[in-house]
Amino acid sequence: GENVEQHPSTLSVQEGDSAVIKCTYSDSASNYFPWYKQELGKRPQLIIDIRSNVGEKKDQRIAVTLNKTAKHFSLHITETQPEDSAVYFCAASTQGGSEKLVFGKGTKLTVNP
């Protein structure tokens, strides 16, 4: 079955810097890759997603890139702010997201003021 690896497990940046989180997946049939932000004690919230027919997607300060050949995808956050501090999870799914999501283990991002 699908396996998603996520790195790094923790990331600390200064406010205004960029943060990059990387994930690799094993199942070449995966075609939907969402990213979730989870604040302490709260539910995971979808922040951006990308489908396999697209190489890059951007939403304001957040972007995701996908390399299908290498089977990896990355989350880029620019101009980080303290409120970006949270745990970020990548995930992968087949069937365009109609099937189960397989999650990475998460990255704890800390943005220092």
Add this chain to the structure above:
Amino acid sequence: EAGVAQSPRYKIIEKRQSVAFWCNPISGHATLYWYQQILGQGPKLLIQFQNNGVVDDSQLPKDRFSAERLKGVDSTLKIQPAKLEDSAVYLCASSFAGNGYTFGSGTRLTVV
């Protein structure tokens, strides 16, 4: 649009006791998922329903966990008997035609 409702928010039980969690998905969402999130890890799928049928329960510990979605709407997840390693947050999510998941707030279970 109302979100995915879950109850209770918190539950503390002793090992070997039983517990049940309830989920009400977003209206019209045919697909419902139960995930287990152990502290410090990503959510792991326990079971997926499409309407009232089970699509995937390959990672559900069937000797102690059970789930149902009798009328294709609400769902209940039960653990009997509970073990210490079942301490986790149980997240319910729903989706419609693969258009993004919406997670509930979860039930935090502590087994002592």
